[in-house]
Amino acid sequence: MSDVSLSSIHVYPLKSTAGITLDRSYVDLSGLSFDRRFILSDLNGDFISARKYPQLLHFRTALLPDGLHIVAPDGDSITVHIPELFQNYRQVNVWGTEINAQLCGMQFDEWFSNKLDIECQLLYFGDQSERGTPRFPDKPVAFADGYPLLLISEASLTDLSERAGIQFDMRQFRPNIVVDGCDPFAEDGWSSIKIGDVVFDVVKPCTRCVMTTYNPDTLERFAKSEPLKTLATYRRNDKGEVEFGQNIIPRNEGIIQLGDKVELI
Structure with a gap:
């Protein structure tokens, strides 16, 4: 080794x-800082994946001191500042696990809905979000698969x-x-x-x-x-x-x- x-x-x-x-x-x-801390879901709370929408793979992100800059495949962009996020939380389902996730804001929901041509919402793994790994529930994980x-x-x-x-x-x-x-x-x-x-x-x-x-x-x-x-x-x-x-x-x-x-x- x-x-x-x-x-x-x-x-x-x-x-x-x-x-x-x-x-x-x-x-x-x-895990790594900032890894899978944001997620998209449909209006029922089921997470949206590149498995069904491969165009997501062409959305690029850049880390900011207080958030995330997101660039769509057409070059249009939007910036998320974490301190400015809504204080509302909503359940998102990731592979059968319900997670309390922080809503980012209607402007982000509308932006992604237009880019993907589906009704969706952007959510963040906030201070009130909790999730454990499948085999080790005491070990935390954000929005990664497991x-x-x-x-x-x-x-x-x-x-x-x-x-x-x-x-x-x-x-x-x-x-x-x-x-x-x-x-x-x-x-x-x-x-x-x-x-x-x-x-x-x-x-x-x-x-x-x-x-x-x-x-x-x-x-x-x-x-x-x-x-x-x-x-x-x-x-x-x-x-x-x-x-x-x-x-x-x-x-x-x-x-x-x-x-x-x-x-x-």
Whole structure:
């Protein structure tokens, strides 16, 4: 493990939109700062995902000291200042879990409704929002699918691309932490690791869905449902689900940055 290091860091402030690549990040108990802290839902409170609306992948965000700047695919933009958000909360459903989420404001709801051509609302994981992970209810998580962070090794992506004969992009798999210097799928065998100031527990493989089949630049689907087709030949679990990457939970808060060594605990 002495040669394994942190090679990239990614946050997705608004769930299902394009990620932001960072040189360093603060890790709190809910994951990387600003990661999946905003979410879109329909008027029934069910969250809106790029699984159904892949155009979300072309919405870009930029972090501000007090909020988020959001740019639509047509170049139009809007800025969210967290101190100015409504103090009203509403339930949003993320994979069967009801979360008390802070309403951002009607101007944001109207902006996104016009851009996506669906009635929707923008919500924030505010001070009154609480959610635990599926297996460890005492461990907090914001609007991520189930766990605070996702880790993938560059070697695992290389292995998958070689097997499929297609060069896949790490953006298809939306990791938070990418590491380099290990064998393909070495992360499957890790129990706990330390990166920078933070210790992480490796708790569960990540099951993959149709979002991985979209080209992040063109939004076109890869032929034959790749990379799921190739993953299914050697990365199925006992339930028949396809796995790629590992969900991890931080034990403590601290800073991680590019080049940090990954220590096996």
